[in-house]
Amino acid sequence: MYSFERKMAQKNVTLSLDEETYEEYRDFCKKNAIALSRSIEVFMEEKMKKEGKK
Numbered sequence: 001m002y003s004f005e006r007k008m009a010q011k012n013v014t015l016s017l018d019e020e021t022y023e024e025y026r027d028f029c030k031k032n033a034i035a036l037s038r039s040i041e042v043f044m045e046e047k048m049k050k051e052g053k054k
Contacts, residue, residue, distance in 0.1 A: 029036040 026036055028034075029039060
């Protein structure tokens with residue numbers, strides 16, 4: 001079950017990322033009409049599912 005299917009509170013987080021990678025990914029998301037935070041959330045969900053944690 002993905003988070004958009006559940007009623008959950010949002011959590012603000014602070015991350016340390018390589019600046020160039022972040023800027024490139026942010027631009028990628030913008031050009032492809034993808035919410036950056038949602039794409040990271042989906043990555044986390046898929047990673048946990050793959051690892052059998054969810």
